[in-house]
Amino acid sequence: MNKILENNSNLTYKVNILENHINFLSKHRGLRESLEYGEFIHSDKTEYNIAFPLSTEAIEKISKNYTMYLPQWVLINEYMKLNCKKAGCLTYMVLTAGKTKWEANEKIIIKKASSLSDIEDFSLVQGRAFCEAEEEFNEWYPWMREKNINNLDDKTQSFYVAYENEKPVAVTLCIYHKNIAGIYAVATMPQHRKKGISTTLIQRAVDDAIRNNMSTITLQTSTESYAHSFYKKLGFEDAFDCSIHKAID
Numbered sequence: 253m254n255k256i257l258e259n260n261s262n263l264t265y266k267v268n269i270l271e272n273h274i275n276f277l278s279k280h281r282g283l284r285e286s287l288e289y290g291e292f293i294h295s296d297k298t299e300y301n302i303a304f305p306l307s308t309e310a311i312e313k314i315s316k317n318y319t320m321y322l323p324q325w326v327l328i329n330e331y332m333k334l335n336c337k338k339a340g341c342l343t344y345m346v347l348t349a350g351k352t353k354w355e356a357n358e359k360i361i362i363k364k365a366s367s368l369s370d371i372e373d374f375s376l377v378q379g380r381a382f383c384e385a386e387e388e389f390n391e392w393y394p395w396m397r398e399k400n401i402n403n404l405d406d407k408t409q410s411f412y413v414a415y416e417n418e419k420p421v422a423v424t425l426c427i428y429h430k431n432i433a434g435i436y437a438v439a440t441m442p443q444h445r446k447k448g449i450s451t452t453l454i455q456r457a458v459d460d461a462i463r464n465n466m467s468t469i470t471l472q473t474s475t476e477s478y479a480h481s482f483y484k485k486l487g488f489e490d491a492f493d494c495s496i497h498k499a500i501d
Contacts, residue, residue, distance in 0.1 A: 345490055
């Protein structure tokens with residue numbers, strides 16, 4: 253990813269934000285490979301075979317087996333128009349300076365996972381929150397659980413679990429990379445939503461990041477989604493968009 257900065261020093265900030273996300277993907281979605289024309293995530297889940305081209309010229313070198321993530325500085329060329337379809341868009345956001353205090357849910361106890369039991373709570377909530385259909389849960393929960401267990405001892409990662417009446421109800425993950433804290437896996441059990449629990453979790457992650465001297469706090473979300481509006485209300489601002497493209501069958 254450093255290659256893109258050689259003649260574009262003004263992009264350093266945005267590229268470092270993107271790098272935090274790629275770092276997350278390499279730990280929780282698949283294996284990373286860095287080539288001269290792009291960054292790749294190789295996963296046993298086809299949804300997460302992802303390519304980040306480093307330039308417009310590099311797009312044609314990417315296999316059709318990969319979903320392409322194109323940040324705004326990588327422009328779509330004629331090849332993309334003819335051979336790919338847009339599958340979505342992510343907005344990368346950063347927390348505005350001074351916007352760090354929100355109304356917390358005082359009934360919630362937040363624990364930073366430090367044991368296998370804690371990570372089991374994290375994984376179960378993550379699975380139930382993101383996969384409400386039982387068939388989907390049965391497919392994805394073991395996979396996410398394995399990734400979480402493998403990352404429990406990584407000191408650059410913090411797994412947070414929110415408890416209500418001693419039951420795990422919501423989670424979030426924060427990853428430190430260089431001087432950037434990336435917030436991921438913000439998830440609340442369906443029956444516990446709209447109670448300020450996610451806000452309380454994000455507050456804890458932000459407070460810890462500030463204490464650890466992180467200069468930037470970032471996250472990404474689907475553009476123009478409910479979550480996008482939610483994060484704006486918390487004080488996160490759009491940094492850049494990244495369009496998602498898949499090859500036409």
